[in-house]
Amino acid sequence: MQNKIYPETFHFQDEWKIDGISIKNLAEKYGTPLYVIDKKTLITQAQKYINSWKKYYKNKFKVLFAIKALPILEVIRIFYKEGLGFLVSTGGELFIARSAGVDSHKIYFHGNAKSIHELEYAIKENIGAIIIDNFDEYEKIKFLTDKHSTSIKVLIRLIPNIEVSTHKSIRTGQIDTKFGLPINQVYELIERIRKEKYIDFKGLHAHIGSQIFDISAYVKLAEVLSEIYNNLKSANTNIEEMSIGGGLGIAYTKDDNPPEIEDLAYQVSQKFEETIGHHFTLICEPGRSLVGRAGITIYKIESRKEIPGIRKYVSVDGGMSDNIRPSLYGAKYSALLITSNESTNTIYTIAGKHCESGDILIRDFEDKWPNYGDYLITFSTGAYNFSMFTWYNATVRPGVVLIENGKDRLIVKRDTYEDLLRGQI
Incomplete structure (x- = not known):
């Protein structure tokens, strides 16, 4: 479990620590709930992607961080220094990337409903490429x-018309999807673009979903892209770039067994070598698999109760505001109680503080029975927890702390009550 779910520097040394820093001390210094990001894990994941493609793909490649997973300036700066590019899906994400100092040519812009104002912003910034989703956008x-x-x-x-085994809310490659065009319409759109003076067609993009454990789906995608590549080549249309999207899964529980990044690079590179060779720039767009494992969330136990013969509940000082994924589509997480003095385990449900019965972080969790004021950690919260935060019940957004070389540094301030009124008249 530890190797798959914990951040690289998370360990027990008299007490639970991350890169030598006491979890309990972090909670007391910055307050809870608290997002904590391990920089070493971020860099390791980025290097895995770069080194894996470098090892197996014999041409240029681009690794674009899908910043929707964790749109924090300092995280973007870290990945930028490691040589990554960036994938944005809104004008706001483009603004964040540019504010982090990212060169506009390193930014690609996708999405199915880009407004004319967002597109104008991207064109004025002269970004690396816009990924066209439909004819209206064209x-x-x-x-x-x-x-x-x-x-x-x-x-x-x-x-690409590829079904993957993941939750229906995060599948994007099947034929009935809001994203992208059927292949016959792709050919039609290319013909229109070829006549344009100012639109420069560079290649193809596909994305099959998120939290994917089966690499064979990416191999199938490589076959689909190869067939289209050959068809376009025979029609004298040059393809300079092709993207296989992102979506590689990570471990959230001890039962999860995600594939290795190197296996993805090896199998996809091998398939392209068999079909069309490495004659184009290959793009991949990881989000979750870059940042998920690097993040933990620290909560404080606020209350406990037992409904005899039914269930034990332990409520924490956060919940669906800082992690909506369990309520939204049943996402599962692992947790650890770090300060209880109890000696025996029991089973209870970890509930959030919000006014919804569905505000449950983990059902039937087994650990020591906590005391009020104890601290609890949930793991693999680096992806989508911060970015999907909601102000429901006027709950303030947690702060974010970066752990680097045995030191802690605040990189996002905790919201205040005054922030809840920002923009209101």
């Missing part, structure tokens, strides 16, 4: 590039 880009007499590079997102 018309918006055509209007804007003609208006400003400015060129922009584009990829086209296609529907």
Whole structure:
């Protein structure tokens, strides 16, 4: 469990610590709930992607961090220094990436409902490429590039018609999806773009889903992309870049057995070598698998109760505001009680503090029975917890602390009550 779920530097040494820093001391210094990010784990994951593609893919490649997973300036800066590019899905994410100092050419912009204002922002910033999702978006880009007499590079997102074994809310490659175009429409759109003065077609994009454990789905995607590549080549259309998207899964519980990043690079590179060779720049777009394991969340136990013969409840000072995924689509997490003096385990449900019966973080959790004021950690919370935060019940957003070389540093301040009124009149 430890190797798959804990951050690299998380260990027990008289007490639970992360990179030598006491979890209890972090909670008392910064308050709870508290997001904690281990920098060493971030860098390790980034290097795994870069080194794996470098080892197996014989041409240029780009690793783009999907910043929707953790849109924090300091995290983006860390990955930028490691050589990663960035994938954004809104104008807001583009603004965050640029605010972090990212060169605009390192940014790709996807999404199924980009507004004309977002597209104009991306074109004015001269980003690396816009990933076109549909014909309406193409018309918006055509209007804007003609208006400003400015060129922009584009990829086209296609529907590969690949079903993956993951939750239906995070599947994106099946034929009935809001993302991308059927393959026959991709060909039609390419023909239109080839006639444009300011739209520069560069290649193809696909994404099959998230939290994927079966690499064979990516191999199948490589086959689909290879077939389209050959068809376009025979029609004298050059493909410079192709993206296999992101979505590689991580471990949330001891039963999860996600694939290795190197296995993804090896199998996909091998398939392309068999079909069309490595004659294009390959792009992958990890989010969760870069940041998920690096993050933990620290909570304080606020109350306990037992309904005889039914269930024991332990309630913490956070919940669906700082981690909506269990309530939204049943995501499972692992946890650890770190300060209880009890000697025997019991089974209870960890509940959040919000006014919803569905605000449950973990059902039927087994550990020591806690005392009020004890601290509890949930693991693998680096991805989507911070970015999906909600102000429900006027709950303030937790702070974020980065752990680096045995030191802790606040990188996002905890919200205040005054922040709850920001923008209100």
